[in-house]
Amino acid sequence: HNSVRSHLVLHGDIQATTQRLIKLWDGTQFDSESEWWKSIQKKCKSNEEATESLCADLTVPLNYYAAFNQFAHLIPKDALIVSEGANTMDIGRAFLKNYLPRHRLDAGSF
DSSP: OTTSOOSOOOOSOHHHHHHHHHHHHTTOOOOTTSHHHHHHHHHHHHHHHHHHHHHHOOOSSOOHHHHHHTTGGGSOTTOOEEOOSHHHHHHHHHHSOOOSTTOEEOTTOO
């Protein structure tokens, strides 16, 4: 996220980097009672509540969440999702689910 300073940057081939991380991780799991995990769960809950509120806001003009909420459940799992425009792409990535690889085309995709 651009507004939060990175503590670690990974740069490399995604497959090689991921394989190395998996090997180093070696089955490590986070304690579900840790403060870190609880803070993540709290933030997720807060985000869900904010999103639900935006989806329920049907005042004119509609916000992106309210508009997307009207049809998101109708999109088939094998659909190609094509987006253009910064807000449409940003919110769409989080809200309009694509289930198959290479089935989302945003501006600049190739």
